[in-house]
Amino acid sequence: MYSYSDFDADFVANRNRQFRAQVARRIDGSLTEDEFKPLRLMNGLYLQLHAYMLRVAIPYGTLNSAQMRQLAYIAERWDKGYGHFTTRQNIQYNWPLLSDVPDMLDALAEVEMHAIQTSGNTIRNVTADHFAGAAADEIADPRPVAELLRQWSTDHPEFQFLPRKFKIAVTGSPNDRAVTAAHDLALRIVERDGEIGYAVLIGGGLGRTPMIGKIVNDFVSQEDLLPYVEAVVSVWNLLGRRDNKYKARIKITVHEHGLEEIRALVDQRFEETKAAFNGADLALFETIKPQFAAPDFAKRTVSDFERAYDADPVFRSWADTNLAEHRAEGYAIAQISIKAHGQTPGDATAEQMRVMADIAAEFGHDELRISHEQNVILPHVHKSDLPEIHARLKAHGLATANIGMISDIIACPGMDYCALATARSIPVAEKIATRFDELKIEKDIGDLKIKISGCINACGHHHVGNIGILGLDRAGVETYQITLGGDHTENAALGQRTGPGFGYDEIVPAVERLVEAYLEEREDASETFLETYRRVGMPPFKAALYERDPARVAAE
Amino acid sequence: MSRAFTPKVITANALIEGDVIYLDARDNWTRELSRAELLTDEAHAQLRLVEASQRHAEAVGVYLADVKAGDTGPEPTHFREDFRRTGPSNYFHGKQAER
Known part of the structure; x- marks a missing residue:
């Protein structure tokens, strides 16, 4: 998993200090709501129907157990003991007090998390396949490039006041589990003549005018990727309809101008962006990649799994629906349904978060994922540990066997x-x-x-x-x-x-x-x-x- | 003929808690819709809105919400205002839990 550099840690700490002072000025009356609103939105703080809501980014849906435990702590300390996992792999707290939010953000920073750019007209949390690094059908892990995009887009000076929000998703597998075609920009990792590159889609989105993303470039090499993505956002930043927020998303820009015109403008702009990149992005990417190296997978017998599968119909039912094929022999991807029948989709209590964190630490190479389908994933678990994992999940209302079914809503x-x-x-x-x-x-x-x-x-x-x-x-x-x-x-x-x-x-x-x-x-x-x-x-x-x-x- | 004026209350969210508040006749913010000042005159309602909107250190997003007169005070006419005065339906949280 990615670990913050000193630069990242300082950046988040500085932002938190700024926001703490902004909140204080709002509370003492020096800032009006009109002045404060853009500042709070840049830091993920919304005002909803009954209370504030803090939206915390879970970059490309990846968490370790310490982070999940901290999310549980925040839920108990400053909220009502639960959190809501969203379709963009974020977690939302529904009841924070304005005066507590700076402390919540500091608590997040302790585990290398933040709420920056989870709102506002900026490039939002980059999402990815929740099976990244584990799926049997994967060409390459999408998380290193998602992390590269996160660093590039965070506080990008040109892209802090875009015509509207901009959402990016990445998949490393031809089986798209990240709804990439419904994103403003999507990257699909592809392989051509032995070289890994990216098919780039633009102009997808749901909302009031739903559109399926269109391929603007079927192969962008790694060295051209950031300049190319920057060219796309830059072209849209100029063309996007700032006069009408319902026509401001890139899907409308692509629709109004046509894909060919946009492609030509992007190619033209790319000449400039490409010249401005000096290779630092590639050097950075090389330092990011090893941080997502696969864990050391154990070679053990799966006989415990087979015994439980044959003997226990409840376990069998769960295994049939909630497990997915892992790339390593003897391993499985276990999906924890946060959709118990009759419960709120995507809500987990602090206790449930801790149970999942403990299981990940003990059996799952310390990794958890949040899916856009509002479930939690244990990406790397050995099959022989699944009977024990299932028993623990069951004891905490987390063993609902319904992934992909009618109640997995x-x-x-x-x-x-x-x-x-x-x-x-x-x-x-x-x-x-x-x-x-x-x-x-x-x-x-x-x-x-x-x-x-x-x-x-x-x-x-x-x-x-x-x-x-x-x-x-x-x-x-x-x-x-x-x-x-x-x-x-x-x-x-x-x-x-x-x-x-x-x-x-x-x-x-x-x-x-x-x-x-x-x-x-x-x-x-x-x-x-x-x-x-x-x-x-x-x-x-x-x-x-x-x-x-x-x-x-x-x-x- | 001009349309009859639908009665209103002044409502907003509290600055710190973010919860739903209403303005009463004594210029205090109340958490209970039933205690809100029922505004039946359009000109008076507009004046009260201007006054309330200036209290930006206490309230956020001040607006006039449609209501009707009920036995115990103003009642919502739309389901959104009914949820606002009650709280969410999936948990016993918010105003319903504070009564």
């Missing part, structure tokens, strides 16, 4: 917390999960991604959910629109609206009817919801939603 905070929301998302997610747990058909349904947003800004990624749910305010009533067929993988696709929306009490039965239609239409149990939708199209689902058992619409 992404949900934004919605109107329970967010000042921008137009409807609630969390209780909808809780109710769907509870309902399908009662029906006991979750395993039979198989892979199905439900993603819920509480407003058109789409933090809950509803456009790329197989079933997407968007909460809106229709004449003062919470109303939920459904989209079908969205895909967040390398085959990224936007869902299509089914038709009129459903009330708060109607949305769970509506989802149930969609699932019934899928179970009737699928060719066999191996055909997923998305595959069935792609084969049969919208009509049977539409019929199920709007024609079947109208009496049940009002049920519940």
